[in-house]
Amino acid sequence: MAQDELIKRLKKLANVLADTDQIDEESEARETIKPVAKTLVRQNLIKHSNKDIRLIVACCLSDILRILAPETD
DSSP: OOHHHHHHHHHHHHHHHHTOOOOOTTOTHHHHHHHHHHHHHHTTGGGOSOHHHHHHHHHHHHHHHHHHSOOOO
């Protein structure tokens, strides 16, 4: 996949994740988001040669952690 296309897709993902609220621990949506995180890590995109791709991936992973984190009461 060309870098421009990858950046475009990652930005789209980043926007979706940024707009997503935290998910309850019992929510089935957790099972939907976990494969996304695994794919970002498994594809080794965080070590990509393009700094923009690394930045967007880091933002995506950060949002995934926020979404999956348990709520503090």
